[in-house]
Every structure is written in structure tokens, then in C-alpha cells.
Amino acid sequence: MAPIRIAMLSGPRNISTTMMRSFENRDDCMVADEPFYACYLKASAANHPLREETIASQSADWKTVCSELNAREGAEYSFEKHISFHFAFAPDFGWLDDARVFHLIRDPRAMVASYKNKLDDVAPIIDSYRIQRRLYELRPAPVIDASDVLKAPEATLRALCKALGMSFSEKMLSWPAGPRDSDGAWASHWYDAVNASTGFKPYEERKIKLSPELETVARACAVDYAFFSSRRLVA
Known part of the structure; x- marks a missing residue:
């Protein structure tokens, strides 16, 4: 029997890899780490760290990746970690028809500040929120906020x-430190913090100072973030 697909849509720098660790540590779950990343890089020509390594490690054909996700075997559940702006060039959302979807959100100002530490182009965060909202309006699904997860993981x-x-x-609450065989080819640039983790780090209220340009990006996400925040699960 094919696994039940659990598809998480998230913006970047949003404890998405931590969530992947949480699900992967279950006895009944396998994971797929950003399976459409190569598709996005090829379609967008975006110059991301480890671009060539990523394209070499995955299929860059949308239909092939969709088929691979539906053909996985070996566990009761298959958790898919998706960064939403990877679907800026996707033909449709049909590949999610057989999946149980949920949305992971985070305060855009915190996302922008964290993403800027790893990559100069933070504008795709806007695309992530727009794409997630478009999908939600087609097909409502559970929403969780990263801050709620960190405040009350269980x-x-x-x-x-x-x-x-x-x-x-x-x-789901703790796991061994270190990398995983399931991590994407880009992990050495992005996953240093999560590789050092053994569970959800305690929530910290941080003062965030952004440049005017970064504030503009965060403001462009504010309406969509508020839309999702008002619909999030409250434990």
C-alpha cells in the first residue's frame, strides 16, 4: 500500500527543516526534502548556493517529480517538505490532489531577517505567501505558526x-543531532542550526531591525500572513 502523503507548504527560514526532523523521527514516516527545488532552479535561473549540486541530485521535470512522490514505498506516511516559492513556475496544484496538506507560517519580518543571513534575494518570501494563499483559497487546509510550535511543541x-x-x-519532540541521508544536496549551506539540534528550541522574542528595503518585503507579506494567522490551529 502506498504511504499517506503529508505535504507541508512553508516559506524559507521557517523551522521547516525542524518540522521535517520531527516527522522523520516517527517510526512510521519517511520524508522528501524539497523535491521540486531543482525544478524551480531550472525554471527561474535563480543563483542559489549549491545550485548545480541541487540540479544534479534531483529531477528538474515537474511531471517526473510528481510521479516519484506518488510512487514512494516503505512507510505508512510520506512527509513532503515544500518551500512554496518553488511553485512560482509550476503548471498547477494537481500534484497535491492525493496529499494531506498543511501550511507552516512565520512572522514575515523574522523570515526576512533570517533569510538575509543566508541569501541576498529575499523577495521570494512574497511569492511563498502569495502561492500558499492561492492554494488555501482553492483548498483550505490546517495552518500552524512557527512561534506556536516553539512555544508549545507537544x-x-x-x-x-x-x-x-x-x-x-x-x-516527534526530539531526535538525534546531525545530518540525515534524506537531506537535500543544499543542506551544507542551510542546515547548520538544525543539524546541531535535538528538538524544538525554546521560543525567543527577538528585536528585529530591518533595512528599508527589507521592511518593504516584509510589508508585502503582511496581509497574507494576517490571513493565515487568523486561521491557524490554536492548541
């Missing part, structure tokens, strides 16, 4: 699992 994950129609596992 309660928020229990609520998420219930909304997804799956059981909660205590193993």
Missing part, C-alpha cells in the same frame, strides 16, 4: 496530527 503537534487524521507520536 500541544501544537498534537493539534496538527489530529487535523491531519494521524496519531501523535512522542518521538
Whole structure:
């Protein structure tokens, strides 16, 4: 029997890899790390760190990746970590028809500040929110906020699992440090913090100072963030 697909859509720098670790640590779950990243890089010509390595490691054909996701075997659940702006050039959302979708959100100012530390072009964060909202309006799905997860990991994950129609596992709360074979080819640039983690880090309220240009990007996401925030699961 094919696994039940769990598809998480998230913007970048939004504890998305931490969430992937959480699901992968379950006994009944395999993961797919950003399977459409090469498709996005090829379609956009974006100059991301480890671009060539990423394209060499994955198919850059949309239909091929969709087929691969539907053909996975070996666990009850298959968790898919998707960065939403990867679908800026996607032909449609049909590849999600058989998946249980949820949205992971975060305060755009925090996302912009974190993403800028890794990549200069932060504008795709705007695309992520626009794409997620377009999908949500076609097909409403559970929403969780990264800050809620960090403030109350167990309660928020229990609520998420219930909304997804799956059981909660205590193993979702902690995991061994280090990289995984399932990590994407880009991991050495992006995953240093999560590789050092053994669980959800405590939530910290941080003072964020952005340049005028970065504030403009964050403001462009504000309406969509508010839309999702008002619909998020509250444990």
C-alpha cells in the first residue's frame, strides 16, 4: 500500500527543516526534502548556493517529480517538505490532489531577517505567501505558526496530527543531532542550526531591525500572513 502523503507548504527560514526532523523521527514516516527545488532552479535561473549540486541530485521535470512522490514505498506516511516559492513556475496544484496538506507560517519580518543571513534575494518570501494563499483559497487546509510550535511543541503537534487524521507520536519532540541521508544536496549551506539540534528550541522574542528595503518585503507579506494567522490551529 502506498504511504499517506503529508505535504507541508512553508516559506524559507521557517523551522521547516525542524518540522521535517520531527516527522522523520516517527517510526512510521519517511520524508522528501524539497523535491521540486531543482525544478524551480531550472525554471527561474535563480543563483542559489549549491545550485548545480541541487540540479544534479534531483529531477528538474515537474511531471517526473510528481510521479516519484506518488510512487514512494516503505512507510505508512510520506512527509513532503515544500518551500512554496518553488511553485512560482509550476503548471498547477494537481500534484497535491492525493496529499494531506498543511501550511507552516512565520512572522514575515523574522523570515526576512533570517533569510538575509543566508541569501541576498529575499523577495521570494512574497511569492511563498502569495502561492500558499492561492492554494488555501482553492483548498483550505490546517495552518500552524512557527512561534506556536516553539512555544508549545507537544500541544501544537498534537493539534496538527489530529487535523491531519494521524496519531501523535512522542518521538516527534526530539531526535538525534546531525545530518540525515534524506537531506537535500543544499543542506551544507542551510542546515547548520538544525543539524546541531535535538528538538524544538525554546521560543525567543527577538528585536528585529530591518533595512528599508527589507521592511518593504516584509510589508508585502503582511496581509497574507494576517490571513493565515487568523486561521491557524490554536492548541
